[in-house]
Amino acid sequence: MKLPIFTLPIFLLPQGITRIRVYEPRYLKLVRIASQNDGFVIYHGNKTVDNVGSWVNIVNFEQGDDDVLIIDVECRSLVGLSEFEADEEQLSFATINKITHWFDGKTQQQKVNDEIERELSVALRAVFDEHSVLQNLYETKFLDSPYWTVARWIEILPVSYADKRSFIASDSYEQAKSFVYSVVVDKN
Amino acid sequence: MADVQTELRNKTVSDKPSLMNKELDHLQLCQWLTAVATDRDKQAFTRLFQFFAPKILRIAKGKFPNEAQANEVVQETMTNVWRKAHLFDQNKGAVTTWIYTVMRNVTFDMLRKVKSNKEDNLSDDIWPLAESLVTEDEVFVDHIENKKICDVIAVLPENQQQVIKGFYFNEMSQEQLAAHLNVPLGTIKSRLRLALAKLKKQLGESYD
Amino acid sequence: MINHHPKFELIQAYVNGDLPASVSAAIKIHADMCPECQEKILQLTEQVAEISFEKVESDEDMSIELSEQDADMLSQILADAEFLQTDDVVTAEVAERFVMFKGKNYKLPNVLANMEIGGVTNIGKLARSRVLLDEGEIRTSLLHIEPEGSVPQHTHKGFEITLLLDGEFSDKSGTYVKGDFIMLDGQHEHQPVSDNGCLCFTVVNDALHFTQGINKLLNPIGSLIY
Known part of the structure; x- marks a missing residue:
């Protein structure tokens, strides 16, 4: 399947939601295509780093000021990209290939099973409470799910994409968890 | 988040940066020092001088009873700021940390001269101004706070600054995270550094 | 693995620039080997x-205008700087x-690169x-112990800092490795032994006082060793 690509340095794991402001003609076109078909891909655009993007669906939109279209998108899975091509309006397309991630299928089944996961969940809840932007993006929050919690933490931490991409690997959940823990929880 | 807003207001409303912020305006200091390093910008240096000289003098007076020596610390420190500005690396720490290092080093060498009558200027060997971290191959880059943003924020039209006040590209800034966790910015920076170093070690081990 | 670190108070004093060059150097050598x-x-x-550098009350009155004295200093720095910038390139390079x-x-740690080092004295x-x-x-000394060499048992009236630059040694408290920062005071008595030899950076603030048997006779040479 070939999908249009939105070039943006956002790290989004499955079920992650973000708000995007769209005003460039080529991306307005992308939104048109995406809403009629099967979503689009957010990709950082640096092929020397990797060819992994986030396959997203549009879950909400509104018209902002100054002809800016505001869309909320939710990641359905990570995808590998190949066979890049661009149309006459410089909108890129690529063939997608689903990548399995530690998050897949884990959302509601799992409950926190150690103290670390519990602390991370409490801390994330506080972040949501404090930041209405986040609060409003997520209609449903799975703060009881450690996988969901760790995934959201990885997305919002101020760390470069190059570093976050370590957590793409399907077996990187434990690393992601301990990474977030050492940043968020003071052990001293 | 209020701090970020204050900074932004300063940049858009007045072109004379205010020195009256209660909080340190790290971004502004970073722009000034970078301008000194890359463009030998005397205007920017004057700003740095105005900001730091009185504070350095106050600290130096605590270490040297003699007013002339305290003044010497100021002059020597600010001279070194000009001469060595290119050794400052914004990815490795704040301007305040770097200038503190310059000041502490000047003070150390002067005190040593007084006590041991030695003019060997060892301070820059003990506390290098271009400190390379142990984890040299893991240079920590804060892509939210670094130059990209230094440059970008200033030119964003008013209505888009909303993006910065909230989450930038879906991420919290280090300042927001620090404010949220109620710890100093420096602590956040070092936790991130440490967490990345640990992660890379784990990854390295699992690939061995 | 490095197991012995400077105490927090010592690190604090180091950061403040309050320690002598010798102790500061020992901490720097340790820190270069110890990410923690x-x-x-x-x-x-x-x-x-x-x-x-945070704002203090007195800064309230600080106007954008500099005092005459400050303005003089600023223009002098800038005038000097003008003169310096063409031929004075400051680099961070340190010669090995x-x-x-x-x-x-x-190879000596970088922090010792510009320190004056005297000739070698051999004692066994x-x-x-x-x-x-x-x-x-x-x-402050560089102390080299050959394989199976040891320092006679001693105590200190002041403190003794030993920073292992190369090799290992042990005493009754355990084995020490490269990078370990060992600080002892008058309470401690020890007799370091090195099976395979080692090189240490040592800082002591008082003559050693040997405590055992025949070594008591050696007391006068305590200051020769450390």
Whole structure:
């Protein structure tokens, strides 16, 4: 399947939601295509780093000021990209290939099973409470799910994409968890 | 988040940066020092001088009873700021940390001269101004706070600054995270550094 | 693995610039080999800097205009700078420096690169070079122990810092490895032994006092060894 690509340095794991402001003609076109078909891909655009993007669906939109279209998108899975091509309006397309991630299928089944996961969940809840932007993006929050919690933490931490991409690997959940823990929880 | 807003207001409303912020305006200091390093910008240096000289003098007076020596610390420190500005690396720490290092080093060498009558200027060997971290191959880059943003924020039209006040590209800034966790910015920076170093070690081990 | 670190108070004093050059150098050598302490130092420096330069009440009146005295200083710095900038390129490069003990060449830590180092004195399996820092009663040395060599059992009236630059040694408290920062005071008694030889950076602030048997007779040479 070939999908249009939105070039943006956002790290989004499955079920992650973000708000995007769209005003460039080529991306307005992308939104048109995406809403009629099967979503689009957010990709950082640096092929020397990797060819992994986030396959997203549009879950909400509104018209902002100054002809800016505001869309909320939710990641359905990570995808590998190949066979890049661009149309006459410089909108890129690529063939997608689903990548399995530690998050897949884990959302509601799992409950926190150690103290670390519990602390991370409490801390994330506080972040949501404090930041209405986040609060409003997520209609449903799975703060009881450690996988969901760790995934959201990885997305919002101020760390470069190059570093976050370590957590793409399907077996990187434990690393992601301990990474977030050492940043968020003071052990001293 | 209020701090970020204050900074932004300063940049858009007045072109004379205010020195009256209660909080340190790290971004502004970073722009000034970078301008000194890359463009030998005397205007920017004057700003740095105005900001730091009185504070350095106050600290130096605590270490040297003699007013002339305290003044010497100021002059020597600010001279070194000009001469060595290119050794400052914004990815490795704040301007305040770097200038503190310059000041502490000047003070150390002067005190040593007084006590041991030695003019060997060892301070820059003990506390290098271009400190390379142990984890040299893991240079920590804060892509939210670094130059990209230094440059970008200033030119964003008013209505888009909303993006910065909230989450930038879906991420919290280090300042927001620090404010949220109620710890100093420096602590956040070092936790991130440490967490990345640990992660890379784990990854390295699992690939061995 | 490095197991012995400088105490927090010591790191704090190091960051503040309150320690003598000898002790500061020992901490720097350790920190260069110990990411944990390096991190603490970075963090503390950031905090101290932030506190040092935060706004104080007296800054309220600080106008954009500089006082005449400050303006003079500023213009002098800028005038000097004009003169300097063409031919005075400051670099962060440090030249490598080596020291030879018993036919073996050791690379010295960067922090020692510009320190004056005296000639070698040999005492049995021990060899020592003074680092000439002129710090009064504080004496700093490079101490080399040949395989199976040991320092006679001793205590200190003051403190003794040993930083292992190469090799290992042990005493009754355990084995020490490269990078370990060992600080002892008058309470401690120890007799370091090195099975395979080692090179240490040592800082002591008082003559050693030997406590055992025949070594009591050696007391006068205590200051020769360390």
